[in-house]
Amino acid sequence: MVTLKTTPQKPAQNIFANPIANNKEMLEKYSKEKRKRNLRSGYIYLVLTAVLLIGYSVSFLYPQLDFYLKASVQIDEVNKEIKSYDDVILPNLKSTNELHKAAYNVEFKEVEDALGAVFPEDVDKLGIVQRLEDFATSIHAKTPPFEFNSMTFGEPIEKGGYTALPISTSIHSSRTNFDRFIQLVNLSGNLESDILIRLMEISNISIRYRGVDAKTGEDKGVDFTVKLNAYSR
Numbered sequence: 001m002v003t004l005k006t007t008p009q010k011p012a013q014n015i016f017a018n019p020i021a022n023n024k025e026m027l028e029k030y031s032k033e034k035r036k037r038n039l040r041s042g043y044i045y046l047v048l049t050a051v052l053l054i055g056y057s058v059s060f061l062y063p064q065l066d067f068y069l070k071a072s073v074q075i076d077e078v079n080k081e082i083k084s085y086d087d088v089i090l091p092n093l094k095s096t097n098e099l100h101k102a103a104y105n106v107e108f109k110e111v112e113d114a115l116g117a118v119f120p121e122d123v124d125k126l127g128i129v130q131r132l133e134d135f136a137t138s139i140h141a142k143t144p145p146f147e148f149n150s151m152t153f154g155e156p157i158e159k160g161g162y163t164a165l166p167i168s169t170s171i172h173s174s175r176t177n178f179d180r181f182i183q184l185v186n187l188s189g190n191l192e193s194d195i196l197i198r199l200m201e202i203s204n205i206s207i208r209y210r211g212v213d214a215k216t217g218e219d220k221g222v223d224f225t226v227k228l229n230a231y232s233r
Contacts, residue, residue, distance in 0.1 A: 114191045114196055115191065117198070118188070118189045118190070118191060118197065118198060118199050119162075119189065119198075119199050119231065119232065119233055120198070120232050121233045122232060123156050123163060123165050123230075123232055124198075124232065125153055125165070127198065128165070128167065128198060128230050129151065131197065131198060132148065132151070132169070133148070135181075135184055136148055139177050139180055140177075143174055143176050144174070145173055145174060145177070145221060146171070146172075146174070146177040146181075147171065147172045147173070148169060148170070148171055149172060150168075150169065150170045151167065151168070151169040152168045152169075153165060153166065153167055154166030154167070154168070161233075162231055162232065162233060163231065163232045163233070164229040164230070164231055165229065165230045165231075165232065166203075166227065166229060167200075167227070167228040167230055168225070168226070168227050168228075169225070169226055169228070170223070170224075170225050171223070171224055171225075171226065172221060172222070172223050173221055173222060173224075174219065174221045175219065175221065175222055177221075178207075178221075178222055178224060181226075182202075185200050185201070185202055185228070188200040188201075189231075199230070199231045200228050200229065200230050200231070201228065201229045201231070202227070202228055203227045203228065203229055204226070204227040205224060205225070205226045205227070206224060206225045207222055207223070207224040208222065208223045208224070209222050210222060210223065
């Protein structure tokens with residue numbers, strides 16, 4: 001005969017059997033602990049922020065503060081320099097500039113006058129005649145002879161930016177004075193020459209040598225005809 005033994009079963013546990021009050025206490029406890037952790041974290045962040053601010057102040061703001069404290073002194077020095085510039089340096093610069101300007105005006109006037117002598121604005125035939133006669137007089141007395149036999153002017157020829165005046169002249173002179181006449185033409189137009197001479201150019205020249213006097217043995221000189229161009233603006 002088989003006897004069956006049965007084990008009494010435990011009643012099923014109810015998950016909602018704990019009182020609601022216990023759950024409330026656990027929530028309050030968890031909330032308090034979370035607030036404590038948050039407070040600790042806040043204090044830590046606050047302390048770190050304060051440390052960073054102090055470090056920033058020491059490394060950056062303090063030097064800047066020292067600079068700001070000294071700025072007033074530097075501003076006073078700059079104001080003194082500005083006043084010195086206005087009262088002393090600037091008037092001296094103006095005076096120096098005026099001196100330079102006056103010297104420049106004098107030099108410019110000299111160059112302008114020289115340019116007007118060697119490259120005049122008008123044809124000025126009378127000025128050419130006077131210049132050549134003065135030259136003839138000055139060298140005729142030293143090494144005779146030098147004589148203009150004739151002088152004629154052609155019609156002025158206007159070209160790009162200047163005017164050429166044709167001149168034909170016949171001259172009798174010694175060979176020495178002939179060389180001096182050629183030198184005169186070569187010096188014409190030179191602004192650095194001691195004697196300013198109207199710009200001229202020889203376009204044609206013909207020479208006849210008279211030979212030597214049979215009685216005295218003296219050189220009779222030369223006759224030459226020169227065609228020149230005298231230039232003006």
